[in-house]
Amino acid sequence: MLSAIDLHHTYAPGATPVLRGVNVAIAQGDFACIMGRSGSGKSTLLYALSTLLRPTSGQVLYQGRDVFGLSERQRNALRGSDLAMIFQMHHLLPALSALENVLTPFLARLRPVGAKAVARGMECLSRVGLADKARRLPGNLSGGEQQRVAIARALACSPKALFADEPTGSLDSGTGDKIMDLLLELNAEGLTVVMVTHQPDYAALANRVITIADGRVAQAS
Secondary structure (H helix, E strand, O other): OEEEEEEEEOOOOOOOOOEEEEEEEEOOOOEEEEEOOOOOOHHHHHHHHOOOOOOOEEEEEEOOEEHHHOOHHHHHHHHHHOEEEEOOOOOOOOOOOHHHHHOHHHHOOOOOOOHHHHHHHHHHHHHOOOHHHOOOOHHHOOHHHHHHHHHHHHHOOOOOEEEEEOOOOOOOHHHHHHHHHHHHHHHHOOOEEEEEOOOHHHHOOOOEEEEEEOOEEEEEO
8 A cells, every 4th residue: 555665864964864765565454553762763754654754765655656756736635535644742723623623624625614524524523532522622622632633633534544643642641542542443444554653552552563773674563
């Protein structure tokens, strides 16, 4: 489904390379965890795989297509239809309700959000257990609830692959466990998940673990 071929990345001329010839392959339906020490390059790899960061060199193939050979408009369309991202911090808009935050992917189309999109937003909130809090502002939700809203927002456009950068990193262990349970449920239903984590107990629940060290794949299972 998704592969990185000889990925290299340097953030500035003369700087130490962050990725040094990374090769990985993700199959449809995988739950893949990327692990490594801080500064190892794991988040950079995630952002390249999700098409949010163009590597200095190398290829990222999605269903056989070189995504960085596409135009920016084509990549944006791909992210809008097939790929979604959630972050360690939820990045919700504080003046919008939970439902309105979930509907933000539809606002890029520069036309009013229709009843079908609203129904989809409510379906996604229901999927993460927050249908009864659709009208609440983020400030009136717990940290775990805000992260679940972010997951619902990512699901709104029915992606085929979900990328997660430390989605439990800012949560207590009990709340983090609930987020992990939700991601595992979504994966069991067919969603491909690629997640960066520092937590070995969460990585042990995945069917793939990719360990990055000094910008290279040190181990992959």
